[in-house]
Amino acid sequence: MEGLDAVVVGGGLAGLAAAYRLAKDGLAVILFERGDHPGSKSMTGGRLYLEPVRPYLPELWEEAPLERMVTKERITAMAEGASVTFEFTSEGLRRPQPHSWTVLRSPFDRWFGEKVAEVGGFVIPQRKVTDLLKEDGKVVGVVAEGEEIPAQVVILADGVLSPLGEKAGLRGPLDPRYAAVGFKEVIRLEQGEIEKRFGLREGEGLAHLFFGSITKGVFGGGFLYTNRESLSLGLVVGIEAFTERLPAEMPELLEDFKARPEVAPLIEGGELLEYSAHLIPEGAHRVVKRLYGDGVLLAGDAAGFALNHGITVRGMDFALASGALAAQAVKEAKERGDFSSGSLARYEELLKGSFVLKDMEAFGHTSEVLAHGRLYDRYPYFLCSLAEELFRVGAGPKEKISRTLWRFAKDLLLDSKTWKDLWRMREL
Known part of the structure; x- marks a missing residue:
């Protein structure tokens, strides 16, 4: 592992995007993923907004294992024994290119890891990075299960908790006010039955958000996304409320949600394939002090890059773009032969010029409104x-x-x- 330009920690979308761009540009890069493979620990079954990220990874989307293009949007306000639903569909959601797709992250991330390897990057699964190598305060590599791996720069994409981000001094510990916990089931249904049940054309999909009494008056909501041959159904609840009021009630909340007359007919006859839980950033950018340091960058959930705007819930597009821009900053730093904090400040400049920080600055306080x-x-x-x-x-x-x-x-x-x-x- 001599002569590494970069180590990427974390095989989620931000880490994979960074490793892919770096390897494609000819840099020597290794990505460490603690799971069996990229995607093995991904619970997300949601939607990816493609329009914002097409410019960053344009060659990938023709063959990416996406599920269904979203052509129908629904939002349901739920009270006890009643609900009101708003539905929107438009040819503009289909043409000239579909603006968003449903995604199952486990197969998608695994495919993305294979693409990283195809362009010359190394993906090392089942290796947990436990510490950072430092010299005179500068990050010069990582420690993976006792082995020291030197590198010119480290990109931290280690998730919403980001313990390595804390060790790098780039962020503080996660505040419970700025995170949510999501509980999701994947329910198998035949492709034709999904299209019949939701009034969809072949290959088209639905994104359905729910809010109201299903979370017992606390921040959160429900979601349902149609995949090719399955549904992703679940609840998200603010972690502060979850830990204080609802930990014993979450399984019951999910079952009550599934039993609602607005939901039960949609999943009737389906086979439960998977149940999972995951932490989600909700304003977690507030614990981030800096996005870069000497020899180190922060990307994706680790940087708190996610937005719940009430009617749109975004994270995957922020992860992909921030990973790609981190790679761009590293490439330019190598050309200068300078991986100092001053040189890597270019990363923040790139983010400010993109939708990532523009949207985070414009809508970064929505979690407080929605609470x-x-x-x-x-x-x-x-x-x-x-x-x-x-x-x-x-x-x-x-x-x-x-x-x-x-x-x-x-x-x-x-x-x-x-x-x-x-x-x-x-x-x-």
Whole structure:
């Protein structure tokens, strides 16, 4: 392992993107993954927004093992015994290129690891990096299970907890306020049954988000994504609320969610293939002090690069772009022969010029807005009650729609807390 340009720690999307770009540009790079292979520890079954990342890895997407192009979006507000669903579809989601796809990370990451090897990178599975090599305060390599591996630069893509990021002095420990825990099931259904059940054309997919009473009034929500021959279904709950109030209730919460009449018919007859849990950054960029140091960079979840915008939930595109830009910064540093902090500051410049830091700066406080409990009890109940009044026909005379809307609007707008919530929502 002499003469390494870079060591990448972590075989998730950020690490794989960094290793791929470095190897493709002719740099000597090794990626360490503690699992059996890249993707062996990935629980994500979600969606990847392709438009933001096409410029960074343009040659990959024609053959990537993506599941379904998302052509139908749904959001459901849930109260006890009622729900309201908004659905959107558009030819613009299909053409000229599909803007997002559902993804199963385990097969996708494994394929990506193979692509890294094809372009000359080394992927070392089942090796845990436990420490950083340092000389005079500069990172000069890693320690993997007792073996010292020197390198010009280390890219840390070691996940939301990032213990190595802490050791590098780039970030602090994860604050429970800035993370969520996700619980997911993968449920097998036949391809044709998925398309019939969700009203989809062949190869098309659905992304469905849920919020409201399913999380017992705390920050979080549900999700359902259609894959080729399976569904990814689960719940996400803020970890602070989870540890304080809900740890014993999570399996019950998930079962209650699956039993809801809005969900049960969608998964009926399916075979449970997988159950998993995972930590998710929700404003975790606040614990990051710097994105670079002498001989070291931070990327992906380790840098807190993820955004829950309420109607869009993003992380994979941030991981891929930040990994690719980390590789670009390392390539330029090698050309200069300088891997100091001053040289690697180029990484932050590249991020600022991309959607990554522009979106993080614009929407980085949305997790605080979404943490307010009224979003999960008061407002879903309001929407469901209003819908019931509008659609229900009783024995007596029917109230005019305008009067019903005005009556509900007065109830909502005369509440001072509503105005405070509206003011907070300017961050969204």
